[in-house]
Amino acid sequence: MLVEDAAGFHAWFAERGAAHRYRIAPAPLHALDGWETEPGTGRIRHRSGRFFSIEGLRFQRPDPAVPAWTQPIIQQPETGILGVLVKRFGGVQHLLMQAKMEPGNINTLQLSPTVQATFSNYTRVHRGAAVRYVDHFLTPGAGDRVHYDALQSEQGSWFLGKRNRNIVVETTGDVPVHEDFCWVPRPVMAGLLRVDNLVNMDSRTVLAGLPDEPGAPERPAGRPLHDTAALLHWFTGAKVRHRPERRLVPLGEVGGWHRDEERGEIVHDAGRYFRIIGVDVEADSREVASWSQPMLAPVGRGVIAFVSKEIQGERHLLVQARAEAGTFDTVELGPTVQCNPGNLAEGAPRPPYLDAVLAAPPEQVLFDTIHSEEGGRFYHAENRYLVVDGTHIPLEVPEDYRWMTVRQLTRAGLVGNIVDVEARTLLACVRTLPGHGAGR
């Protein structure tokens, strides 16, 4: 399928939704087919030793005033592929997108990249069907041009050092289009990013690295508040300043959390943060028709926001150097605000800029859409993604924050493990805003 506009897209997408049947049912962790709780450690793992496991982690900041904490965390050492195939039709870039079911998805079906495959998938540990289009990314041919290729982190609070290979390939070759796939014009994709719970995380992170269209309108001439050397100095300083100590601990001994044997879940003692639950899945459109797996189900909806401000004639974003429990290398660049207000402990300080973002009047809200995170590991994990004009926000910022231009952040994102996944989602959205980058 090739669609010309949003209406055409939605018609196709609704038709795909009707074409498949899925059943996703909660199940207790102790009854998940193929999965076991390791005696002694309490670790939850697949009997084959593959896919992923749920471990315990202890995290301690160098600042002795901040108490250490322990938490469950997903360990998935494999590196999968998230690839978007691009092709020009009538001179316009189109992206080959996929209607894909994931068990944790709000609305079950969301829009995935051309390839969204774990290492187990594309090397066929599942013994499922071969992954479509993966050769364009694994072994690009003569008609394929790689625009972007980086190992990128995913949720640092929930994954221990996980990353996936993000790739964009533009092809001039013939591409047979399977019925679950659709060529979407790039300008139409920009609009779809404004629809709640439609474009999945795996798509958004790749879109963040899509290069500007040649001939896209130039950004207004301006100059960055900080040059590259100054930003790298600040980023390196943050890595040295945060340098947390972390180590795996037995999941059964993770303080502040317990296993509710009756419900078959792992929950926080005060009901905060997330639960580890199980699900049974039946599908007729996945590599394997039915399976069971543990999932991480967040408690409540998060707020993820960039404050944007015109400085010296150029749009800047207020980025934060964030150290999360599972961050691959100490800190990455995150959005201005990234938190779950409902999970703040009583009396805990409010994160900087949270209230400013939530209180922004409508005319200062440049972007406001709910997106959900990876439906293969996270169950109904919704975040409200915002971009807020920060004309009234002072230039002076706390130690862990810096103003960067959209172009600087986009370039930083071309190298892996520098820009976090939440910032990459917002970057994909920000770059479609007037005055924030090239048109898409």
Next chain:
Amino acid sequence: MLVEDAAGFHAWFAERGAAHRYRIAPAPLHALDGWETEPGTGRIRHRSGRFFSIEGLRFQRPDPAVPAWTQPIIQQPETGILGVLVKRFGGVQHLLMQAKMEPGNINTLQLSPTVQATFSNYTRVHRGAAVRYVDHFLTPGAGDRVHYDALQSEQGSWFLGKRNRNIVVETTGDVPVHEDFCWVPRPVMAGLLRVDNLVNMDSRTVLAGLPDEPGAPERPAGRPLHDTAALLHWFTGAKVRHRPERRLVPLGEVGGWHRDEERGEIVHDAGRYFRIIGVDVEADSREVASWSQPMLAPVGRGVIAFVSKEIQGERHLLVQARAEAGTFDTVELGPTVQCNPGNLAEGAPRPPYLDAVLAAPPEQVLFDTIHSEEGGRFYHAENRYLVVDGTHIPLEVPEDYRWMTVRQLTRAGLVGNIVDVEARTLLACVRTLPGHGAGR
């Protein structure tokens, strides 16, 4: 001291050598004051738990045809500072360099950066004197401008994920110069890089990140063989392809190595690679007047070389994506050749380009100097650093190799953990060659 030319420098340096007395004597590992061999694991550690330790490592490539190996390795989780302070005198950049003794140094005294301090040093675990000039790097003042700041790896074959913070700060402030320090004009430093065993590793790695002088002669106009997207695609692919498995194992159980109890050393069964030895040190110019420590003493001299070739009107270097046992993140960009020919097992294949480099006729040898590695951990660790003109080397290269321009490699080196320490040493040298970069 401020010197104007090489003669002035050598006079000052000889005078510093005469001003201090040092005694460095081999000592068995079991008799090192303050150090112990952990019962059970065989791990060698300081009784305080600080500084560094010698561990065992098991390393396995994903290619089942390549056998796994085990080896001793240095673990030093702390991040130190290597900083060079720059100041203009008469419009010319001068670097504040230090005559510093390290127990492993050939010639005892070598030329160090302004600051060369472990985290233990500059936080004064040694209870020694404060580290001079460190404030310019930890808390740059109004007169200080940071040109370069990155966490950079060190020898991946010998260190497990070690890195130091490399910083260049240019100051306009008054700087009192201690007698062991000297302002060296940047063009004079370029010449000193051609003197055997003089400019130490810590200096060379920082020099690699020194920005071009404003107004330096422009490189000839040309264009890179591969653009940035193509190089990042190749680099990411190498990370996924190599993805080694590695884990710490008890040092006492490292296969192929044994502890010679009589000599008090750890040695390879066939006498290859390196030995772990002990030394007793007495000095009158270090923070602490006498101490003992383990060191890694390589067997034989290594060959580290870039093949350089003019392509499309611009100088290119042939870089290699190298996965070493201790590499922080799978692979980094290394020189064309990096090996110790004397350590090649009998019948083992010769590394690509080694023989081409060794057989290059004199008129194709653009650079040829012996430098030694970190004298604080390595004992008499010499490498022959070469740059060889590769006019006759084909453009077509094996999978793990790519042609990059000097400018591309220099830019890649601004971000940490991309360019390895051997390539950074060569880069510092290469950038002083005619046609290879700005004059220094």
